[in-house]
Amino acid sequence: MQTSVKSKRPRTREIGIQIGHLPTGEYNGIIDVPGVKVGHVTLVSGEGKLKPGKGPIRTGVTAILPHGGNIFRDKVTASAHIINAFGKSIGLSQLMELGVIETPILLTNTLNVWTVADALVDYVSAQNPDVYSFNPIVGECNDSFLNDILGRHVQREHVFEALESASETNIEEGVVGAGTGMSGFGWKAGIGTASRVVKIGETEYTIGVLVLTNTGAASDLRIDGFPIGRKLTPAEVSDKPLGSIMIIIATDAPFSHRQLTRVAKRAAFGLARTGAIASHGSGDFVIAFSTNRSDASLDEGGITVFFRAVIEATEESIINSLLKAHTVVGHDGNVRHGMPIGRVIEILELNPPV
Amino acid sequence: MQTSVKSKRPRTREIGIQIGHLPTGEYNGIIDVPGVKVGHVTLVSGEGKLKPGKGPIRTGVTAILPHGGNIFRDKVTASAHIINAFGKSIGLSQLMELGVIETPILLTNTLNVWTVADALVDYVSAQNPDVYSFNPIVGECNDSFLNDILGRHVQREHVFEALESASETNIEEGVVGAGTGMSGFGWKAGIGTASRVVKIGETEYTIGVLVLTNTGAASDLRIDGFPIGRKLTPAEVSDKPLGSIMIIIATDAPFSHRQLTRVAKRAAFGLARTGAIASHGSGDFVIAFSTNRSDASLDEGGITVFFRAVIEATEESIINSLLKAHTVVGHDGNVRHGMPIGRVIEILELNPPV
């Protein structure tokens, strides 16, 4: 079982693209929100013909922890927005009723969500032995083009490893964790992340986004607006729009459930800016949470800058998830190419910082 | 592993209570909707002190099949309504987006939903080997008062057994299937079912309901309106309202997704008539489907009689789920008494048919 190699491919800003007006956080990732931790387990093994249950395996699991404590005991305010619900996300009904998340959030492949949710309950149940009700949050995209999805290869131990290895400095992107087998805009895609910092008076707040990209038709791709998909598409790829995307938003701003709902809806704007159209078969879910557990509140008249922050960070996360993803060969010779960075630079007439 | 004994306790009508105006179907159950099948697997074993993972076990799984064919290939129109979402039901987001159900519906206990969903995917995947995306529908209530819920004792084989044993004549109620460990209004409760027949012009349509009752405070209970809970409550039971209830509605009337949404919302009226108040901790979910796959449609101006049918059948299903449930002793001597039928007859001044 091979683990991911840290991608040396560049992020959006490293080739000179600056999306939006607002400043980024230190890492330009969801982990810039204080306390948020990310962990990935990447499963890559086998090659050749698909043998359901055997492989080849190109999948994984990604964990996002709102904070490092016992989340069930110390719940965080949350909301969700569903752009297109051809998807199997778990836990959203209770999340919307009670306005909180009480477990880490896990991302994986479509047919693994129930096993992963069950393992997540094992994990939080061990921390909270007297509790008889948990609401695990698990999202997914479909990696069957590269991965033996019917094999449901993400198991209990992988879930535990993703949770336990999660760190506040994990900025891995591309072919990692749940992103291992995903595609976007005809290219290899996967995990991407970005952040923005918003200043309200003297206080700085961070909005961080992490996406699991598995959506988009090649010819539709726009990078920072530029319709690059009209000039650059992978050879031999159907131009049918793929589905889906999971978008996780974290912030330390003291938003209520209702306000997080408003914030979450703006993720669709960031997605749309990349040229995605949320096709019929897409499961496009947004989950937003605030780590702020004080009694503070913000003047809602000033919420628009947070909308902008989400839109910018979502757009940049998606582009990161493409740029950082290297070529992967899956079952039956199915291949998704990493975007050719040189061509992107050339077409966009970029001057990457040295 | 002991299976359920067919309950000899009476149903609502058998003690002379007639809820509502409309006629019932032949069996007065959800199976009156042509093609609908129901199966239960009841798990009862062990006694004494709770040993998580070991028992005692008082739980089960219930399967409702919209028809006997391949449901994934031959989907049925569906909708859902959430009364209170402190619950873990699986599959509702996609159900609401696409307006269909593509798997059987399973009911079980709270912490078993993910295992059961995973097993359900095994089942439908075996029927549809070339498909890489399924949306299993699973609902739950919390049976931890009697059952070793942390043990998650409902396994893959029980799911398969419930699905494979499902029949068009299964009218079991009370302490059976997912209802094995459930309580309601301070009494033992579980599965209940009822149906109504609606005549539109020359055509007869059936509305069938099946409930998994685990809700209600003892003193709130109303039977056919009569506030019996003011006169009859179980000894030594806290009067705290319990949660939750799952309400499944089937019909052969040609309703659209939008119309089924309207129909599903009326289940809350049937629930309310029993005195339930949908407490904070309740997971009260309604799922409605139509087996009618013709192009027919009904004049919406005439939909009110179907609302009435749902309300009546839901109310009667809940009362059935109480009357039919015998006393069960769970872990640590926890006991839920079956309602004392004689006292019910006495207080309601009933003249049961001989």
Added chain:
Amino acid sequence: MQTSVKSKRPRTREIGIQIGHLPTGEYNGIIDVPGVKVGHVTLVSGEGKLKPGKGPIRTGVTAILPHGGNIFRDKVTASAHIINAFGKSIGLSQLMELGVIETPILLTNTLNVWTVADALVDYVSAQNPDVYSFNPIVGECNDSFLNDILGRHVQREHVFEALESASETNIEEGVVGAGTGMSGFGWKAGIGTASRVVKIGETEYTIGVLVLTNTGAASDLRIDGFPIGRKLTPAEVSDKPLGSIMIIIATDAPFSHRQLTRVAKRAAFGLARTGAIASHGSGDFVIAFSTNRSDASLDEGGITVFFRAVIEATEESIINSLLKAHTVVGHDGNVRHGMPIGRVIEILELNPPV
């Protein structure tokens, strides 16, 4: 133009019916919530044949003010729940987005809502001359059985009068304000109100409800559970369920928008207990607001008692709206009889307090 005579008919408790467990507020009305004011303008004139635009007039307008100050400047937290949306209520989209009410709430007849909303904007605009956006909240039921509804007889001056005459001690019910021409369960109905007091620790909170009843089939009526509609129906009345009902909930408990949404949903349970079924043509809307503008918050685990309070107060408000309403003759000899109080007492075997 004749004003309403204060009804001498009894309220629910005055004939010995005690709905639910919780204590009432001082007036047992929505005005028990400190600061809440209610005003009615009742329009009754003409008789005989319907001449659209001329009369006879049996209609009015009811104002509910969350507090006596400038509501636009000092907004109150709010939410809404729609039971059945065959209705023309105004202002709910913005209310749900921002979670506040910024004007008084007005109730009137179906075809008058737009004129009334426009007049309400005149009213709040005069108080706030520099503001160019207002979100008036107006609800309605259809009084066309008795009233010349096409005449849209509620005009600007009536709206102003209702707002300006609103008081913290107005406990009028029955044939008054927006209730003037309404019917329920085959009988004359109209305005009803009730309240409950909830004690959390040492603090008392009030939940007040005001309903505009125009719903229900005669044979479905249940009073405190008892299915009186099976024994007592008005002569010569179709048993078709009527629509609609407006339910306004006020509280001084410090609920958030999300929590008020949960609270509002329980009004449907109070409605259902009366035997109503929310027919196709019903516009059944619930609006809930909290006058508490402090930073306080309540432990959500204790919210269930507020659900109970809403259910009880809604049920009692509806019964009040029936009992208090005297017989009214409308156009073309159309008549709605006030419920015969003596018969109600007799059938329910009540012992009214002397």
Added chain:
Amino acid sequence: MQTSVKSKRPRTREIGIQIGHLPTGEYNGIIDVPGVKVGHVTLVSGEGKLKPGKGPIRTGVTAILPHGGNIFRDKVTASAHIINAFGKSIGLSQLMELGVIETPILLTNTLNVWTVADALVDYVSAQNPDVYSFNPIVGECNDSFLNDILGRHVQREHVFEALESASETNIEEGVVGAGTGMSGFGWKAGIGTASRVVKIGETEYTIGVLVLTNTGAASDLRIDGFPIGRKLTPAEVSDKPLGSIMIIIATDAPFSHRQLTRVAKRAAFGLARTGAIASHGSGDFVIAFSTNRSDASLDEGGITVFFRAVIEATEESIINSLLKAHTVVGHDGNVRHGMPIGRVIEILELNPPV
């Protein structure tokens, strides 16, 4: 009272911009959907200092008729999607419950919606004298920057004129009807329209969009992806994002209410592509209807191309609403400049067709 001069400014395609992949309808407007009619009444009078109630007047009303018959008798299937609900749109609750539109759709300014709705009821009531319930659909944006909005200058006669003058060939855009006083991205904006043709098998369907644009920050504007707002902004305009937008979608494809909901959600993607961020104060509403009243239905697997059509037509409608709008001076010397077409052509390096 001065009427609009037909704008000689170019549409998007007339300067060489081709948004998206799909072909347009004949007029490239909502009127390409057979039967759909559009009418505008433009109110422009006075200048100088704002005298509330007197002027200056820069406003109007726009009517969209799903067909030329009696819409109440011959309702059309419809749905809506709310992007951000800081707005006063009327009629959406019932539209979502019943899934139909039963009146023409009117657009006007924020404070005129209730008067306009009342007038619309006059109009449909005259056509249907025996009906006592109508659900008028009216949307709005806020034109107070240029217009005396408190004056509510759109009156009954203007509504009737817009309805009666509506035609199947009206392709007016920019400073016309409800768009008279609106702004977008710092520029003068207003009405825009576009259409796309989708071929399913041998059948062609049309998707038409009409927008009332009053949204967007100058520096955010993207035209066909290109971030032109970074290079071209109006002098002396605050870069605060404005609100709002109304987006009306018509089609002759046989979509159900649920499917139209999905279609309507994609309008947000078209909006996002222009750089809009749906600010706090935006009232961004989408209304979609199908004129197809046959029993036909489409394979939902093929719905994605309609999503694309909506996105493209929305994006193009918004750009049209900017390009076509000439400079307007409102009250107190407030001015919104029409986009300088020459500069747009220059910056985008366009080669307009001669």
